[in-house]
Amino acid sequence: MKDLAKVRNIGISAHIDSGKTTLTERILFYTQRIHAIHEVRGKDGVGAKMDSMELERERGITIASAATYCNWKGHPINIIDTPGHVDFTIEVERALRVLDGAILILCSVGGVQSQSITVNRQMTRYRVPRIAFINKCDRTGANPDRVIGQLREKLNLNAIPIQLPIGLEGDLEGVVDLVTMKAVYFDGDNGETIREEEIPAQLKAEADKRREALLDAASMFSDELMEAVLEGTPTPEMILNAIRIGTLKLEMTPVMMGSAYKNKGIQLLLDGVANFLPAPTEVDNFALDLDKDEAEIKVTNNPDDPMVALAFKLEDGRYGQLTYVRTYQGTLRKGDTIINARTGKKAKIGRLVRMHADEMEDIEESGSGDIVALFGIDCASGDTFTDGKLNYSMSSMHVPTPVISLAIKPVDNKAQVNMSKALNRFTKEDPTFKTFIDPETNETIISGMGELHLDVYVERMKREYSAEVQVGAPQVAYREAITQRADFNYTHKKQTGGSGQFGRVGGYIEPLEEGEYEFVDSIVGGVIPREFIPSCDKGFQKAVVKGALIGAPITGVRCVINDGASHAVDSSDIAFQLAAIGAFKEGYAKAKPVILEPIMKVVVEGPTEFQGSVMGSLNQRRGMIVGTTEEDDYTAIEAEVPLSEMFGYSTDLRSLTQGKAEFTMEFASYKPVPKSVAEQLIAEAQKKNKER
Amino acid sequence: MLNKELIDKNPIRHLNVCTESNVTSRMGLVISRAGLGKTAILVQIALDSLLNGKQVIHVSAGQSLEKTRVWYDDMFKDIVAGCKLDNPYEVYDEIMHNRMIMTFKESKLSRAKLEERMNDLVYQNVIRPSCIVVDGYDFTCADQQFLADLKEMAKSMELQIWFSAVSHRDDERVSASGVPAPCHGVEGFFDTVIVLQAAAKSECIDLNIVKDTTGVSKCGKVLKLDAKTFMIKEGC
Numbered sequence: 001m002k003d004l005a006k007v008r009n010i011g012i013s014a015h016i017d018s019g020k021t022t023l024t025e026r027i028l029f030y031t032q033r034i035h036a037i038h039e040v041r042g043k044d045g046v047g048a049k050m051d052s053m054e055l056e057r058e059r060g061i062t063i064a065s066a067a068t069y070c071n072w073k074g075h076p077i078n079i080i081d082t083p084g085h086v087d088f089t090i091e092v093e094r095a096l097r098v099l100d101g102a103i104l105i106l107c108s109v110g111g112v113q114s115q116s117i118t119v120n121r122q123m124t125r126y127r128v129p130r131i132a133f134i135n136k137c138d139r140t141g142a143n144p145d146r147v148i149g150q151l152r153e154k155l156n157l158n159a160i161p162i163q164l165p166i167g168l169e170g171d172l173e174g175v176v177d178l179v180t181m182k183a184v185y186f187d188g189d190n191g192e193t194i195r196e197e198e199i200p201a202q203l204k205a206e207a208d209k210r211r212e213a214l215l216d217a218a219s220m221f222s223d224e225l226m227e228a229v230l231e232g233t234p235t236p237e238m239i240l241n242a243i244r245i246g247t248l249k250l251e252m253t254p255v256m257m258g259s260a261y262k263n264k265g266i267q268l269l270l271d272g273v274a275n276f277l278p279a280p281t282e283v284d285n286f287a288l289d290l291d292k293d294e295a296e297i298k299v300t301n302n303p304d305d306p307m308v309a310l311a312f313k314l315e316d317g318r319y320g321q322l323t324y325v326r327t328y329q330g331t332l333r334k335g336d337t338i339i340n341a342r343t344g345k346k347a348k349i350g351r352l353v354r355m356h357a358d359e360m361e362d363i364e365e366s367g368s369g370d371i372v373a374l375f376g377i378d379c380a381s382g383d384t385f386t387d388g389k390l391n392y393s394m395s396s397m398h399v400p401t402p403v404i405s406l407a408i409k410p411v412d413n414k415a416q417v418n419m420s421k422a423l424n425r426f427t428k429e430d431p432t433f434k435t436f437i438d439p440e441t442n443e444t445i446i447s448g449m450g451e452l453h454l455d456v457y458v459e460r461m462k463r464e465y466s467a468e469v470q471v472g473a474p475q476v477a478y479r480e481a482i483t484q485r486a487d488f489n490y491t492h493k494k495q496t497g498g499s500g501q502f503g504r505v506g507g508y509i510e511p512l513e514e515g516e517y518e519f520v521d522s523i524v525g526g527v528i529p530r531e532f533i534p535s536c537d538k539g540f541q542k543a544v545v546k547g548a549l550i551g552a553p554i555t556g557v558r559c560v561i562n563d564g565a566s567h568a569v570d571s572s573d574i575a576f577q578l579a580a581i582g583a584f585k586e587g588y589a590k591a592k593p594v595i596l597e598p599i600m601k602v603v604v605e606g607p608t609e610f611q612g613s614v615m616g617s618l619n620q621r622r623g624m625i626v627g628t629t630e631e632d633d634y635t636a637i638e639a640e641v642p643l644s645e646m647f648g649y650s651t652d653l654r655s656l657t658q659g660k661a662e663f664t665m666e667f668a669s670y671k672p673v674p675k676s677v678a679e680q681l682i683a684e685a686q687k688k689n690k691e692r
Numbered sequence: 693m694l695n696k697e698l699i700d701k702n703p704i705r706h707l708n709v710c711t712e713s714n715v716t717s718r719m720g721l722v723i724s725r726a727g728l729g730k731t732a733i734l735v736q737i738a739l740d741s742l743l744n745g746k747q748v749i750h751v752s753a754g755q756s757l758e759k760t761r762v763w764y765d766d767m768f769k770d771i772v773a774g775c776k777l778d779n780p781y782e783v784y785d786e787i788m789h790n791r792m793i794m795t796f797k798e799s800k801l802s803r804a805k806l807e808e809r810m811n812d813l814v815y816q817n818v819i820r821p822s823c824i825v826v827d828g829y830d831f832t833c834a835d836q837q838f839l840a841d842l843k844e845m846a847k848s849m850e851l852q853i854w855f856s857a858v859s860h861r862d863d864e865r866v867s868a869s870g871v872p873a874p875c876h877g878v879e880g881f882f883d884t885v886i887v888l889q890a891a892a893k894s895e896c897i898d899l900n901i902v903k904d905t906t907g908v909s910k911c912g913k914v915l916k917l918d919a920k921t922f923m924i925k926e927g928c
Contacts, residue, residue: 612812627793
């Protein structure tokens with residue numbers, strides 16, 4: 001069994017194209033997991049190790065986060081490589097949920113970009129201690145100081161550099177370690193030989209100044225260091241220890257720098273992972289005790305305690321379903337029987353493996369705090385496993401609702417079969433990807449978090465499952481909502497021979513500020529018998545599935561019943577369900593319903609010279625420009641734009657800015673559509689209905 | 693006009709360029725020591741203009757977009773708290789279409805830059821402001837030409853432009869009309885100057901209008917700032 005105090009479960013997160021995969025490749029090389037370095041868009045055609053999906057290698061972006069394992073100076077390190085594009089945020093969120101620490105990579109030229117802000121927010125939500133690594137210091141325009149300033153201003157991090165670059169851009173030679181006060185160079189073809197020298201004379205004064213700032217910041221977390229600083233005798237161990245305390249408290253973010261591509265600074269970053277990021281025992285993780293009304297219980301991390309593990313990622317590989325799990329306490333052993341806390345189903349662990357991108361090594365057991373994969377276990381992402389001695393569930397993960405959908409149609413019978421297989425796998429793997437058959441059109445609909453998100457799945461269907469599909473135009477997930485309270489009093493009466501149906505439901509519907517639907521029973525005196533109250537609830541729930549305006553689901557509504565009547569013989573479950581549906585329809589018509597559309601927070605970043613035209617393009621798309629942030633010759637424009645207007649924006653933006661600007665978007669909120677758009681949508685819905 | 697009650701109840705109307713008055717442009721300055729509510733006053737002036745159906749640009753030097761946005765969210769909540777409004781979110785959503793926040797590094801502020809940005813906005817039909825508030829401009833190295841340029845721009849574009857400035861305890865210089873350093877030498881560029889001072893034995897902050905050549909703020913009311921909410925009050 002490994003020494004838990006030495007284990008590090010880390011994630012690597014950043015803005016797209018900041019060099020995450022390149023960095024991971026270097027880490028694997030230096031920890032001797034791989035014996036040659038392949039570039040992301042390398043000429044050798046092999047692609048980086050972590051980009052195991054064909055599509056990822058081709059596009060140069062990581063889509064599904066692969067897990068891998070390595071060992072650095074006696075520290076077993078589990079690394080989850082996470083995607084950078086905001087459309088795949090669920091992958092980042094799931095990774096952060098099971099990680100204890102993270103490396104936040106920033107480009108020394110691009111600095112803190114929109115996705116870094118999202119990732120940082122996610123890290124804060126899951127209380128993940130982090131190290132910042134300023135990558136690409138060899139690039140023209142590299143400015144680590146600017147990035148450090150942005151970490152403080154934009155991310156509100158107490159970012160403290162613990163290194164100083166020796167040269168920048170093409171002259172990058174190495175870094176000055178401000179803890180040991182040595183210049184560190186990386187020799188050899190792949191930077192594998194570390195050479196320590198005295199600090200170059202021209203950097204000495206700057207290094208002294210920065211070390212002083214580092215000591216000031218670090219001594220806030222250690223009285224021992226503070227005293228030693230006053231006496232002039234701080235040791236590297238004391239400084240490292242103080243930085244570690246600050247980092248684990250999330251009150252300090254040590255900043256390291258280098259260039260993964262040029263093989264500079266990576267070994268020191270690995271030292272940083274070992275020195276500053278927490279061991280599983282140092283992180284408080286909580287489970288919900290299902291036997292005690294979901295009371296929060298701190299997991300013990302003790303390998304001898306009853307086992308609790310969380311399945312955080314599924315993959316359908318060549319040998320069946322592969323389930324990535326993190327163990328929070330107890331030990332997982334090959335041959336053990338485990339129980340899925342959600343379904344109560346038992347399963348036997350046939351094979352237990354440690355993952356290394358798409359290769360694996362069989363292991364016999366895995367201790368608490370470890371990240372491993374199981375074979376042949378049927379479960380969904382987010383399920384908790386126990387050994388049956390406890391009834392715990394790890395807290396649920398935040399899963400955003402899909403905002404975009406499109407219809408897909410297989411081109412032939414073979415494609416139909418393969419498409420079903422593919423969809424079955426994708427929906428299990430990714431909770432933000434949903435699929436269903438539209439009962440009216442009989443079309444298969446897929447929905448997700450953005451155009452690129454769905455694009456990737458359509459591509460994967462084609463490549464991995466040979467499922468050729470025709471893709472319809474993307475559809476926005478509209479909603480309907482009421483804007484005012486309205487009363488109803490509806491009687492459902494049916495007498496057509498045989499037993500009749502009777503039920504009267506009175507009450508009101510009103511807007512609900514938080515939540516989708518709420519049912520309130522204010523019936524007194526038994527005017528509706530108790531056994532039919534759930535029938536009313538069921539009826540309302542059926543009614544909110546489809547609004548009267550365009551047939552979109554109704555959101556944010558409270559249904560209150562306070563009056564009614566029943567008949568000793570003719571009242572039944574179905575009669576009250578139908579009465580509730582009728583009552584809802586009656587109230588809905590009077591409650592001034594509106595159509596809501598998803599509004600996206602869009603951030604466009606690019607050279608300032610294009611500011612005007614970019615704002616114009618957002619404005620044309622019914623966007624509301626929130627503001628601009630101008631720094632040097634670079635501007636970030638933030639806007640709120642309806643999703644329905646964002647289709648094809650990447651092409652437009654490219655042509656507007658000569659490809660120099662990029663944008664990210666994420667769901668912000670649902671807002672009412674303007675009257676003219678509402679009229680158009682209603683007319684379209686009516687036309688469709690007539691056609692049917 | 694979106695909501696008459698919101699506008700009429702807001703004491704900031706005494707400072708703002710009223711629709712009834714003939715004044716179409718103004719250079720205004722709010723000066724005080726740190727933490728007395730300069731940003732709050734600028735945001736209230738901006739919100740009043742927005743509620744009057746006008747468009748506003750908020751220029752922030754050194755403060756992030758998010759922080760500036762939060763100021764508006766909070767101040768609007770405080771303003772509507774005193775009025776019975778059925779649809780505060782709708783009103784807010786509507787007026788926010790007329791506000792834009794620009795954040796700059798201080799050194800980036802120049803008339804050329806501001807004018808270029810504004811022309812972009814007007815040309816692209818994004819916004820045509822009648823009020824600009826500039827928060828965080830460093831007056832210790834104020835460029836007289838920049839202020840003169842802006843005054844002229846305010847006149848030519850019929851704008852009111854409001855600045856905030858920080859005064860320091862250790863600099864006791866003050867102009868004849870009572871404008872403290874570092875703005876004592878540039879008061880000539882401003883039509884209205886408000887000095888904020890913590891009032892003795894009071895929960896309020898005094899809002900002293902030490903200079904006003906536009907005449908619109910001669911309301912005869914004593915204006916104060918609630919030290920907790922930073923909302924302007926009449927009397928205290």
